[in-house]
Amino acid sequence: MLNLTSLNEQSLLPGTKGLALTAPLLQKDLGAQAWNVLNADTSFPVAVLKGSALQHNLQWMKAFCASRNIVLAPHGKTTMSPQLFDMQLRNGAWGMTLANVNQMRVAQRFGVKRVIIANQLVSKSDIHSALSLLAEDPEFIFYAICDSVVGVNMLADAVREAGLQRPLPLLVELGFAGGRTGCRSRQEALELARHIHRSPYLQLAGVEGYEGLLVGKNREQDLMQVKSFLQDMLALSQQADREQLFDLPEILISAGGSAYFDLVGEEFASKMKLSLPLLPILRSGCYVTHDHGFYHGLVEEMHGRVADLPAGGLRPALEVWSMVQSRPENDLAILTMGKRDASYDIDMPLPFATHRPGHASAPFALPAACKIEKMNDQHAYLRLPKDSGLCQTLAVGDLIACGISHPCTTFDKWPLMLVVDDTYRVQSAINTIF
Amino acid sequence: MLNLTSLNEQSLLPGTKGLALTAPLLQKDLGAQAWNVLNADTSFPVAVLKGSALQHNLQWMKAFCASRNIVLAPHGKTTMSPQLFDMQLRNGAWGMTLANVNQMRVAQRFGVKRVIIANQLVSKSDIHSALSLLAEDPEFIFYAICDSVVGVNMLADAVREAGLQRPLPLLVELGFAGGRTGCRSRQEALELARHIHRSPYLQLAGVEGYEGLLVGKNREQDLMQVKSFLQDMLALSQQADREQLFDLPEILISAGGSAYFDLVGEEFASKMKLSLPLLPILRSGCYVTHDHGFYHGLVEEMHGRVADLPAGGLRPALEVWSMVQSRPENDLAILTMGKRDASYDIDMPLPFATHRPGHASAPFALPAACKIEKMNDQHAYLRLPKDSGLCQTLAVGDLIACGISHPCTTFDKWPLMLVVDDTYRVQSAINTIF
Numbered sequence: 058m059l060n061l062t063s064l065n066e067q068s069l070l071p072g073t074k075g076l077a078l079t080a081p082l083l084q085k086d087l088g089a090q091a092w093n094v095l096n097a098d099t100s101f102p103v104a105v106l107k108g109s110a111l112q113h114n115l116q117w118m119k120a121f122c123a124s125r126n127i128v129l130a131p132h133g134k135t136t137m138s139p140q141l142f143d144m145q146l147r148n149g150a151w152g153m154t155l156a157n158v159n160q161m162r163v164a165q166r167f168g169v170k171r172v173i174i175a176n177q178l179v180s181k182s183d184i185h186s187a188l189s190l191l192a193e194d195p196e197f198i199f200y201a202i203c204d205s206v207v208g209v210n211m212l213a214d215a216v217r218e219a220g221l222q223r224p225l226p227l228l229v230e231l232g233f234a235g236g237r238t239g240c241r242s243r244q245e246a247l248e249l250a251r252h253i254h255r256s257p258y259l260q261l262a263g264v265e266g267y268e269g270l271l272v273g274k275n276r277e278q279d280l281m282q283v284k285s286f287l288q289d290m291l292a293l294s295q296q297a298d299r300e301q302l303f304d305l306p307e308i309l310i311s312a313g314g315s316a317y318f319d320l321v322g323e324e325f326a327s328k329m330k331l332s333l334p335l336l337p338i339l340r341s342g343c344y345v346t347h348d349h350g351f352y353h354g355l356v357e358e359m360h361g362r363v364a365d366l367p368a369g370g371l372r373p374a375l376e377v378w379s380m381v382q383s384r385p386e387n388d389l390a391i392l393t394m395g396k397r398d399a400s401y402d403i404d405m406p407l408p409f410a411t412h413r414p415g416h417a418s419a420p421f422a423l424p425a426a427c428k429i430e431k432m433n434d435q436h437a438y439l440r441l442p443k444d445s446g447l448c449q450t451l452a453v454g455d456l457i458a459c460g461i462s463h464p465c466t467t468f469d470k471w472p473l474m475l476v477v478d479d480t481y482r483v484q485s486a487i488n489t490i491f
Numbered sequence: 492m493l494n495l496t497s498l499n500e501q502s503l504l505p506g507t508k509g510l511a512l513t514a515p516l517l518q519k520d521l522g523a524q525a526w527n528v529l530n531a532d533t534s535f536p537v538a539v540l541k542g543s544a545l546q547h548n549l550q551w552m553k554a555f556c557a558s559r560n561i562v563l564a565p566h567g568k569t570t571m572s573p574q575l576f577d578m579q580l581r582n583g584a585w586g587m588t589l590a591n592v593n594q595m596r597v598a599q600r601f602g603v604k605r606v607i608i609a610n611q612l613v614s615k616s617d618i619h620s621a622l623s624l625l626a627e628d629p630e631f632i633f634y635a636i637c638d639s640v641v642g643v644n645m646l647a648d649a650v651r652e653a654g655l656q657r658p659l660p661l662l663v664e665l666g667f668a669g670g671r672t673g674c675r676s677r678q679e680a681l682e683l684a685r686h687i688h689r690s691p692y693l694q695l696a697g698v699e700g701y702e703g704l705l706v707g708k709n710r711e712q713d714l715m716q717v718k719s720f721l722q723d724m725l726a727l728s729q730q731a732d733r734e735q736l737f738d739l740p741e742i743l744i745s746a747g748g749s750a751y752f753d754l755v756g757e758e759f760a761s762k763m764k765l766s767l768p769l770l771p772i773l774r775s776g777c778y779v780t781h782d783h784g785f786y787h788g789l790v791e792e793m794h795g796r797v798a799d800l801p802a803g804g805l806r807p808a809l810e811v812w813s814m815v816q817s818r819p820e821n822d823l824a825i826l827t828m829g830k831r832d833a834s835y836d837i838d839m840p841l842p843f844a845t846h847r848p849g850h851a852s853a854p855f856a857l858p859a860a861c862k863i864e865k866m867n868d869q870h871a872y873l874r875l876p877k878d879s880g881l882c883q884t885l886a887v888g889d890l891i892a893c894g895i896s897h898p899c900t901t902f903d904k905w906p907l908m909l910v911v912d913d914t915y916r917v918q919s920a921i922n923t924i925f
Binding site: 071072073101158166177181183189234270380381382383384391393396414433435438452490 | 504505506507508510511512513531532533534535568590591592593594595596597600610611613614615616617619620623638639641642645666668670671672673674675704814815816817818819820825827830831835836848867868869870872886887888899900903904906924925
C-alpha cells in the first residue's frame with residue numbers, strides 16, 4: 058500500500074547499528090545473508106522484531122476493532138516506521154495518527170493519505186508546512202486537534218492566507234483537570250466547537266481525548282475515571298450535535314492509548330441518539346510490538362476484566378540482544394547495551410534469556426531474579442542472583458536477551474531493526490525515521 | 492581535516508526534525524535561508540548549538556591540555572557528529588575515543604585515523620569488522636581496551652585468523668570494586684598485561700581507566716577515590732614497565748571523563764621514573780557542548796578547587812527550544828517537546844528563557860522556579876510559579892528555551908542540530924550518526 062522502494066533499495070553502510078558490515082549492503086539483500094542472531098552474526102547490541110508476534114498483534118487488533126465496530130488510526134509516533142505503517146494500513150487501519158507536522162510529512166512521503174495530528178498546531182512554520190501538503194496532494198487529508206481559541210485562530214488565519222480551497226477539519230480536544238492538553242470542561246470545549254463551526258476556513262469534524270495518562274496506583278479508580286471521561290466525550294458530541302455544529306457527514310470521536318482500549322470500545326458503542334453517524338477511532342500505537350513490561354501488565358489486566366477479547370492476547374515482539382562484555386565481579390555482568398539502545402523511562406530492560414553462540418541450539422531462560430540494575434550511555438549492569446549457577450557459568454561473549462518496557466523510547470534509538478523468525482534468523486529489516 | 496562533503500551535499504527532506512521544510516534543501520544552503528529561531532522560522536522543538544560557545548569550549552580544552560601536557564582523544568560517543576569530530580581534531584585532538592566498532596566505522600568513514608575503543612571487543616562479527624578496517628586502511632589505527640583473558644584471547648585469535656600484518660595494540664583496563672568494567676586489582680591487570688605482551692598478535696600499548704563514575708554524595712570522598720584510582724593506574728604502568736611489558740615506544744595512560752579532568756591532568760603529570768615516555772590521554776567528551784546541569788555543576792566545583800584553569804570556563808552550547816502548545820491550567824504550560832527531544836536521565840530539561848516571536852528582540856529570562864515537571868514522549872509539563880506574572884502572560888505560541896543536563900542523551904535524539912549565532916540566526920547544521 059505504501060511505497061517502500063526507497064528503503065528497500067537503500068545501501069546500508071558499515072557502522073549501521075545492529076549490523077557488523079564491512080561493506081555496503083542493499084537493505085533488500087539482508088534476508089539473503091542467512092544471518093542468525095543466535096550465531097552472533099549481527100553486531101551487539103541489536104534490536105529485533107519477531108515477525109510472527111508482529112503479524113499476530115496486527116491481526117489481533119484488527120479482530121478487536123471489528124468486534125467493537127470501531128476503526129483504528131494507530132499512533133505512528135510509537136515506531137515512526139514506514140514498514141510498520143504499511144503493515145498497519147494493510148491490516149485495515151483507517152489512517153495513521155502522528156504527533157506533529159514533521160512526523161506527518163514522513164508518513165505522507167511514503168504514501169499515507171489520512172492522518173490525525175494528535176496535538177494542537179501552534180508554530181507558524183509548521184502550520185505552513187502542514188497546509189502546503191494539502192495543496193500539493195489532493196488525496197491527502199489531516200485532522201488537527203485543538204484546545205484553545207488562540208490555536209484555532211492561528212489555523213483559520215493560516216488557511217485563509219494559504220488560499221486553500223478546502224476548509225481544515227478539526228477535532229476539539231477534551232481534557233481533564235491535572236491532565237495534559239485539552240479543554241478542562243465540556244462547556245469550554247463546546248464554546249471552542251462553536252468557534253470552529255463559525256469559521257469559513259475550518260470544519261468541526263469531531264471530538265478527541267486521551268485517557269491513557271490515567272494510570273495511577275488504584276486501578277479501580279483509574280477505570281472509573283476513564284469511563285467517566287469517555288462518557289464526557291460522548292456527552293460533548295451530543296451537545297455539539299444538538300447545536301448542529303458538526304460540519305462533516307459523520308462525527309469523529311477518538312480516544313485510546315494502548316492501556317484501556319477495551320473501555321474505549323465499550324463506551325463508544327453507546328446507542329446515544331445523534332443526527333449523524335458516529336465514527337469511533339482508536340489511536341493505540343504500542344499494540345503493534347507490545348512489550349514485556351508496562352503494556353504487558355496493563356493488557357493482562359484487560360484480559361482479567363474483558364471476557365470476549367480476541368484469542369491469544371498481544372505478544373511482545375521487540376527484544377534487544379546484547380553481549381556480556383565484562384564479568385568484573387562474581388555476580389555482575391556488564392553488557393554491551395545502554396541508554397542509547399533500550400528504554401529506561403518506565404522500567405530498566407527485562408533480561409529473559411541467555412545464549413552462548415555456537416553452543417545450545419535454543420536460548421536458556423534466565424531466572425527472574427536476574428535484573429538490569431542500571432544503565433550508562435553504552436553499558437548495562439546485569440546483577441546475577443548470588444546463589445545461582447550463572448555466577449559460575451555466565452561468560453564474556455555470552456548473549457543476553459532483554460524485553461523492554463514502553464516500546465516508544467526504544468524505537469527512537471534504532472534507525473534499523475531486524476525482523477527475525479522464531480529461530481532468530483534475520484528475514485528483513487524495518488527503518489525508523491525520527 | 493575530515494571529509495564532510497557527503498553531509499554538506501546531502502538533501503534534507505521535509506519531515507527533518509527541527510526544520511519546517513516544504514521541499515528538499517541542500518544542507519549547505521541552510522545558512523543562506525536567513526532563518527532565525529526567535530522568529531519561529533524553524534520547526535519546534537529544535538535543538539541548537541551556539542557556535543560561539545562551541546568555539547570557546549574547543550579552545551578552552553585545548554589550552555587546558557596544553558597547560559597539563561596531556562593530549563586529548565575526546566569521546567565521540569557523546570555527539571557522534573562528524574562535524575564536531577572535525578572541529579575537535581582541528582583543535583589539536585590526538586585522536587577520537589569511541590564506544591564500539593560501529594561508532595568507529597562511522598568516524599573512519601569521514602577520515603578519523605586514530606581511535607581508542609573504550610570497551611572490550613567481544614563479538615566475533617564486530618571484531619572482524621574492526622580488523623578489516625586495519626587491512627583496508629593502512630593509515631588507520633585503533634587501540635582496544637581489555638579486562639579479561641577471554642577477551643584478549645578472542646582478539647589474538649581474530650588477528651591470527653585475519654592474517655593481519657600488524658599486531659593489535661591494547662590497553663589494559665583497571666577498574667575498581669563496585670565500578671563498571673576493568674580488572675578489580677593491579678595484580679589481575681598486571682597478569683593480563685603479561686598475557687598480552689606474550690602474544691605475537693598483540694601489543695601492550697598502555698593502561699586505561701575511567702574515574703568518571705565516582706560521582707557520589709560526598710565530593711571530598713569522591714575526589715580522594717579518584718586520586719587514589721589514578722595513582723593506581725600509574726603504579727600499574729610502573730610495574731608493567733619494570734617488567735618491560737610495553738611493546739611501543741611510548742606508554743599510553745588514559746583516563747578522564749568530563750567531571751574530574753583536572754585531577755587526571757594533575758596526577759598524570761607525576762614525575763614517576765619510567766623507561767619510556769608516558770603519554771597521558773584525556774577522553775572527555777561532554778566538554779564540547781558542556782551543559783546547563785550535571786556537568787555545569789561538576790565543572791563549577793572544579794573552578795573552586797583549581798586556580799589555574801583557562802579563562803572563561805566552559806559554556807553550555809546546547810539548547811532545546813520548544814513552543815507552548817497548550818495552556819490548560821493557570822500555572823501549567825504544555826510544550827511541544829518530550830522524551831524524544833531532550834535528556835531526562837539525570838535531570839529534566841532546565842527552562843531558562845522565553846520569547847514571543849515577532850515581539851521583543853531578545854528572550855526574557857525565566858524565573859528559576861519555572862520547572863519542567865515531567866515529560867511524555869512528545870510533551871513537557873512546564874509548571875509556572877503560582878504568584879508569577881507568567882501565569883497571566885505566557886501564551887500558546889510562545890517559545891521556551893531549555894538547557895539540558897547530560898548532553899549525550901540529547902544528541903542521540905537529533906539527526907540534525909542547528910548551529911546558531913548569538914542572535915539565534917541559523918548558520919549551519921551538524922549531523923549525528925547513531
